[in-house]
Amino acid sequence: MKFVSLLALPLLALAPIQQAAAEQFTTEQLQHTAQIRQHAQNSELSWQLVESLTTEVGPRLPGTENDKKAVAWAKAQFERLGFDKVWLEKAHFPHWRRYHESGHILTPSKQPLHLTALGNSVSTAKDGLTAPIVLFETLAELQAAPAGSLAGKIAYVNYRMNRDIDGNGYGPAVKARSSGAVVAAQKGAIGYMMRSVSTSHHRFAHTGGSHYKEGVSKIPNVAIANPDADQIARLIALGEQVTVHINIQTEDLGQGESYNVIGEITGHSKPDEYVLLASHLDSWDLGTGALDDGAGVAITMAAAKHVAAMKRPQRSIRVVLFAAEELGLWGAKDYVKAHSDELDHIVAAAESDFGADVVYAFESNVHAQSLPIVRAIAEQLKPLDVAYIGANSARGGPDLIPFERAQSSPIFALHQDGTDYFDYHHTADDTLDKIEPHKLKQNTAAYAVFAYMAADAKDKIQAK
Template sequence: MKLRYFPLAMVTSYLLSMSALAEQTPSFTKEDLRVAAELRDEAFKSSKDYEIVESLTTEVGPRMAGTPGDAAAVKWGVAKLEELGFDKVWTEPVTFPTWKRGVETAEVLSPYPQPLVITALGFSVGTAEEGLSAEIIQFDDLKALSEAPANAAEGKIVFIKNRMERARDGSGYGPAVAARGQGASEAAKKGAVGILIRSIGTDTDRMAHTGVMRYEEGIEKIPAAALSAPDADLLENMIRRGKPVTVKMTIGAKNGEEYTSHNVIGEITGSEKPEEYVIIGAHLDSWDLGTGALDDGAGIGITTAAAELILRLPKRPKRSIRVIMFANEEQGLVGGKAYAEAHQDDIKNIITAAESDFGAGKIWRIDSKVKEEALPAVKQMAKLMEPLGITYGNNQAGGGPDLIPLRGKGISVFSLRQDGMDYFDYHHTPNDTLDKIDPESLNQNTAAYVIFAYLSAQMDGDFGTGFNQK
């Protein structure tokens, strides 16, 4: 830095802010930090987190929004929170349209007849009962499809072959998943009668990945399904040979009735400022193919077990802590939206929030989205997580899908980022089952969440509310 070209006012302001940070009174007492460290270490002695996921996946299993599994999960959630001794347990209604999966089969008719493994995308319409047979037209990705001439896919089934990239932070998902969300309407615009996409996943298992899609208004609704990765490879190999490839797909999916499920909430009531509260949560619903162990049974186990450790303390923390099991995240963050709407007059009471919804891998980074003055407190919190292999990242946290609506209303949020290297191997497939969870990693997650929840509830000062509003 060349000082002579640097405005003096800026330097002064910079030095003042540095000094303010350095001199800031610690936000947590020594006793708070001692208790938080003890809670962290206790997390490794407990198997409560794993027991909770085992219980949910065994006694409920799949719990797609609007199904009997959803109702069973709500009942299970209430019973579990009561059994664990939460001070208050209640539910709040969440209403949404439903979708039902039916038969889903596909096969190559010519030139090389053989079956394909597919799964319908959430909210896809069905085909005629006798199925839909048409020639395949292949596109590299959604962009290539969008840029194709009108009628490019006239009377054909579009196949989008783009592959998702593997990454610890799951950053390959965003670019790839657009094909799932918007592919059907883009294909219909080009005259297609159906769409098959390569599954949005990173595995090579012969299982297709489901997930929600949306039809653009005013565009014809065509049936949409995902192919397993090996089947997408197979189709590519057939197409490469240059002969027309015709496929038959049969999808029995259809929309159902409107349904009311519930957000399930358990509260540890604060001893000094009970009306102010910290949210930790996860979503209770899952897709129907697996048992929702990673997505998001793990999150339910981690956050509930973290709260359970705090429940065991001789004294309630100063503020309240709410464990929220959100309804229907999978089909549009419906539970998160319902909570934000129901509590919009209540936003200033939410001291901060974090959702666990990225499987069961170890947390490697903590990000915050707080007012600048609160950053020293965040750093103190992060320091307690260092022995867990967690470092502080930045102040641009997202907080988790069900917190997006609350974040939009101005609450501060944290992201406790999990290692997601293999998350998209299992995500939204039948392979999302209990055996994919490592109990020790789960403990590490619980240890991080208990530090976050306890210290936020004890904090002198706050993380800011409203600054985050857009």
Template sequence: MKKRLITLCSTFIFCVGVQAQEFTPKQLEQVKQVRENALNSDLSWQLLESITTEVGPRLPGTENDKKAVAWAVEQFEALGFDKVWTEPATFPHWRRYHESARIITPSEQPIHLTALGNSVSTPEQGITGEVVLFETLDELIAAPQDSLKNKIAFINYRMNRHVDGNGYGPAVRARNNGAVEAAKKGAIAYMMRSVSTTEHRFAHTGGSHYQPGVNKVPATAISNPDADQLERLISSGHSVSVNINVQSEDLGEGTSYNVIGEVTGSEFPNQYVLIGGHLDSWDLGTGALDDGAGVALTMAAAKHIKAVAQPKRSIRVVLFAAEELGLWGAKAYFERHAKSLGNIVAAAESDFGAGLIYGFESNVTANALPIVRAIAKQLAPLNIEYIRANAAHGGPDLIPLRERLNAPIFALHQDGTDYFDYHHTANDTLDKVDPIKLKQNTAAYAVFAMMAANSKNKITNK
């Protein structure tokens, strides 16, 4: 009869027969206990409050970055993780000192501007030029050679709002490469509309890049209302000149540290579930949404698991260094552990704020789907839907893992409808996080990590 039950239910999401194969009733009861404990605990909020208040912004290479590493080690140890250690990661060390801008003609007006990461400085008095507006990066690329000589290129691309943040990719192209393309056309500086979905008057920073052999020009972003102001002036026929003053510095190679806390498995300690976020943040806000929340909730999730039962496989919480400047901690981690990446049985990163998790998706072999469906059933009480696409990409720090190994990656999809209202701004602060939503996130990661670590059969990659 039991074999018949398994045969009949094998195509259904919540098959009791399949669950019985992978997880014992005792294990499922422990999962329920962990889920309820996480929903009723303030631990993730306490950790988030601590790092954003006691440390604050955590730009790689700064004193606060060092304090964040020490904070993470101390917290892992205080929470009773079985192993705690650090691993170095090098990165291009960049620092901002001053940034300002103003319209000079047709009338003097302030502009809320920020330097993009890695931007070079202007002269001390700033740099002034006529603004040339482009709607997209492609339009700038198509501009005639030398058409921007002694001018400032301005891309006014508007990012769309969506629950999964799908407007970010198209918008961020201009942030990554705009300064290079502007310089190729002879521009003396580059401005862009912030990669943002809001109308508040905060400028959004973010990483930018230069290209060998191409002149380096200051790379900046302005707030959306200021972008609208420039657009109105230029569209009405005015010749608009702007002064930009950015003072920054390339400090060469810097070193920070991935901080790792492990709950060691009782049966298969070398196999592990990898969860985590990135420890660093931009210097404008306090990095509450990006990515203090991910740091706090994954640390708390592992603690809640350990408090109920030691998992069969290890659970490793990795707090990656220098993500904002180019995934440098992630690159270092996966390079360092290249020969043992097959020990990762499941990986998921929280790096999209703290909105409610609404969907659960995997990227695994077909024979691992029964485990995924069993996990999905235990996530359902948290109002999380099982997404059957089986094409999860995971967070940005998992990109080097995907490139090296088509690993068993999972995504716990968060509602990011308003995430890019605050992303990379001075407005990314603790008050933007809802403690109740943070608890739901914590519970979801705890359920996922515990079950992935305890399944009878090892989860395998596609």
């Protein structure tokens, strides 16, 4: 274990930053960290939690009965695990539901089309929408189409997401999801269709948030699976005019209500300062939300529990399971509003919302004076094969975006290997069997080490 050899060095031999790091934690605290890490790596708790949530509740779209069950489940779990404080905070969001979706390619030959409505999409007519499609390779190509040129047509963006360990392919691809329907409607299209924001070669369509714009006609808005997109690309390459039939039935139910569910391990000497461990409790309705974000729920709950099982740190650890992330970070936004006068109480915030593959690197976004604490934490993550990224410009997970905007909280990233994440993300195939238990344990151990050390460092970590 690295810290033993570090401490064995005479202090004078340490570089200044190492010395400063060593001053933040006693030998006892570091031994303690090692125990927590070991304990978390051996514990089945995070697996049990994600198994229970995804099996007994399953999909949990905000506002549904299952969402209510998930809130009750989370509260009961926090209580069962002996968190010192457990409470709910209201969150509001636009309540949207999916009832039916189906589709076919009609010409040149009838074939099923594996599609899904994008979140927030309006319905087609009861008996569906039939129209020829016009293919654009990118959203920019669609944007360049002349006004009115798509009258009576379905605009189709064929952009293929790139696979990447950090999910860097997602951002460029997701623009076509967020705003494609608006651009298409502005050109006169009566429907919008896109290749799924997905790296999967299986026949699953990927859902996700999308938006309309005031004053622009709201048109049905779907994504198709990659093999179906390949099929359409081949047909068009053959010179065929492809006509499709789409039937999606959805409903806008106005404002919905749910809850951020919060469990706190209360610090023994500075209880008002806290480490924020974030994840989101809601999921899309297609899968069971195992990777997105049952894993994060399980990792953060279990990590805090593992710390508490040893001893209470100086500061608190607050696990917040945010509501309605998928529909637009609504729980996180409401949290930031409700806690706006105390966001500087957060000494470290990190979110687990990128599946369940291993954490491979650790990065901060903190005031330079707090870097010695960061280095000391990084040292304790090394036995978990977590590298240190010294750029100090970490972005948190999606629920931390409102916190980043408020610029009051030190942000941390425990970078997960996301190479395969977008094979499952937002599809029916996001189910428990896609999680490997040993990887989940590694994540839990990394979050436990991080949470304990950030909560028990001599000094409070400062925001930039």
